[in-house]
Amino acid sequence: MQIDEILIRYGELSTKGKNIKDFIKTLASNVSQAVADLDRVELTWSRDRMHVKVNNSDQGPEIMDRLQKVFGIQNLSPAIKVGKDLDQVKDQVASLAHDKFQPGMTFKIDTHRADHDYPYNSMELNRILGSAVIQAQPGFKAQMEEPDLRIRVEFRQDAVYLSTDTLPGAKGLPVGTAGKGSLMLSGGIDSPVAGYLSMKRGMTVEAVHFHSPPYTSPQALAKAKDLAGKIAKFGGPVTFIEVPFAHIQEAIKEHIPEGYTMTITRRMMLRLTDRIRQDRGSQAIITGESLGQVASQTLESMQAINAVTTTPVLRPLVAMDKNEIIDLSRVIDTYDLATLPYEDCCTIFAPTKPKTKPKVDNAIRYEQALDIEDLMDQALASLKIETIYPGQLVEDQEKEEFDSIL
Ligand code: ATP
Numbered sequence: 248m249q250i251d252e253i254l255i256r257y258g259e260l261s262t263k264g265k266n267i268k269d270f271i272k273t274l275a276s277n278v279s280q281a282v283a284d285l286d287r288v289e290l291t292w293s294r295d296r297m298h299v300k301v302n303n304s305d306q307g308p309e310i311m312d313r314l315q316k317v318f319g320i321q322n323l324s325p326a327i328k329v330g331k332d333l334d335q336v337k338d339q340v341a342s343l344a345h346d347k348f349q350p351g352m353t354f355k356i357d358t359h360r361a362d363h364d365y366p367y368n369s370m371e372l373n374r375i376l377g378s379a380v381i382q383a384q385p386g387f388k389a390q391m392e393e394p395d396l397r398i399r400v401e402f403r404q405d406a407v408y409l410s411t412d413t414l415p416g417a418k419g420l421p422v423g424t425a426g427k428g429s430l431m432l433s434g435g436i437d438s439p440v441a442g443y444l445s446m447k448r449g450m451t452v453e454a455v456h457f458h459s460p461p462y463t464s465p466q467a468l469a470k471a472k473d474l475a476g477k478i479a480k481f482g483g484p485v486t487f488i489e490v491p492f493a494h495i496q497e498a499i500k501e502h503i504p505e506g507y508t509m510t511i512t513r514r515m516m517l518r519l520t521d522r523i524r525q526d527r528g529s530q531a532i533i534t535g536e537s538l539g540q541v542a543s544q545t546l547e548s549m550q551a552i553n554a555v556t557t558t559p560v561l562r563p564l565v566a567m568d569k570n571e572i573i574d575l576s577r578v579i580d581t582y583d584l585a586t587l588p589y590e591d592c593c594t595i596f597a598p599t600k601p602k603t604k605p606k607v608d609n610a611i612r613y614e615q616a617l618d619i620e621d622l623m624d625q626a627l628a629s630l631k632i633e634t635i636y637p638g639q640l641v642e643d644q645e646k647e648e649f650d651s652i653l
Pocket residue numbers: 430431432433434435436437438439455456457458533534535536540541543591592593
C-alpha cells in the first residue's frame with residue numbers, strides 16, 4: 248500500500264492546557280526516535296495534530312506499525328499524495344472508492360481546504376468528487392451521517408492528500424512527560440505489563456533486575472533483558488540495571504527464620520531499588536504486584552515490605568485479574584518470553600511456607616541478624632548498567648559481539 252503521509256491525532260494530550268507545547272514536542276521526539284533507523288521522515292505539527300511525511304513510501308506500512316506503539320497518539324490515518332489538478336484528484340478519489348466498494352456501502356467525501364486560493368470551495372469540491380465516485384461506482388450511495396467509508400481529501404499548498412482509514416493508536420501520554428520510574432523487572436508475566444502501563448501514562452522507565460548467579464542461569468538474565476527490549480518498543484531504549492543478589496539471599500537463608508525469608512528478601516530488594524532510584528534521579532518505584540496473587544502480595548505483606556521506604560511504590564496491576572494481565576502481556580508480546588522456564592532469584596530461594604501476614608516489628612527484629620548496610624554496599628558496588636534497544640534480543644547482541652571479534 249502506498250503511504251506518503253500519516254496524520255496523527257493526539258487524544259488525551261489535547262486536554263492539556265498551557266503545557267501542550269511540551270507534550271507535543273516530546274511526542275514528536277518519540278515519533279522521530281521510533282523510526283530513526285528507517286529513511287528520513289519529516290514532521291510538522293499544530294495544536295491538534297501532527298503530520299509525518301514519508302519520503303520512502305515503501306516503508307509506510309512499517310512506519311504505521313511502529314507509530315501505533317507510540318503513546319500519546321489517539322489514532323492515525325495513512326494518506327496518499329496526489330497533484331492538485333482537479334481531474335487527477337477526481338481519478339484518484341474514484342479509484343480509491345472503487346477499491347473499497349462493497350454492495351450496499353455508503354460513503355462521504357470530507358474535503359478540507361487549507362489552500363484558500365484553490366479555485367473551488369470545500370462544498371463544491373465535496374459535490375464534484377462525490378459525483379466522480381458515483382460515476383465510477385454506480386451502486387455507491389452518498390450518506391452524510393455515519394457513512395461506511397469516509398474519504399478525507401485535504402487540499403494543501405504542496406499537494407492534495409487522500410485518506411480513507413483511521414487506525415487506533417496506543418493512547419495514553421507521550422513517554423517522557425510524566426517523570427521517571429524505576430521498574431522492578433523480574434522475568435515473569437506481571438512486571439513487564441506494569442512497565443508498559445507506566446509508560447502509557449508518560450513515565451520513562453528504567454529496569455532494575457535482581458540476579459543471583461550461580462543459583463540463577465544466564466538464560467534467566469537474558470530473558471529479563473529481552474523483556475526490557477520488548478517494552479522498549481513502546482517508549483524507546485530502556486536502561487537495564489542488573490543487581491547481584493546471591494550474597495543477600497545466602498545471608499537471609501542463613502540468618503532469618505524461614506517464615507520471614509520472603510518478606511525480608513522483598514524488603515532488601517525494595518531498599519536497593521530505592522537507593523538506585525535515588526542515584527538515577529527517578530521519582531517512583533514500579534512493581535508488578537497484584538493484590539492477593541501470592542503470599543508477598545497480601546496487604547499485610549505489602550505493608551511489611553513497603554515500610555522500608557516512603558518513596559511512592561506504584562502498582563499498576565494491583566486491581567487486575569491474572570487473566571487480564573495475561574491478555575495484556577499477549578498484546579505487548581511479552582507472554583511467550585515470560586513463560587520460558589528459567590527461574591529467577593525469588594523462585595529459587597522461595598520458602599515452602601511464607602507468612603501471608605507478616606508483621607513489620609518482627610521483620611525489623613529478625614533483620615538485626617544481618618549487616619544490611621554492608622550487604623547493600625556490596626550489591627551497589629557491582630551494578631551492571633546497560634541500554635537495551637527496542638526489540639533487542641540478547642542472542643542478537645551476543646552474535647554481534649562474536650562477529651565483531653572475528
Ligand atoms: P512477576 O510476574 O512480575 O515476576 P510475580 O507475580 O511472579 O510477578 P513476585 O515474583 O512475587 O510476583 O514478584 C512481585 C514483584 O516483585 C514483581 O512483579 C517485580 O516487580 C518484583 N520482582 C520480583 N522478582 C524480581 C527480580 N528478580 N528482579 C526485579 N524485580 C523483581
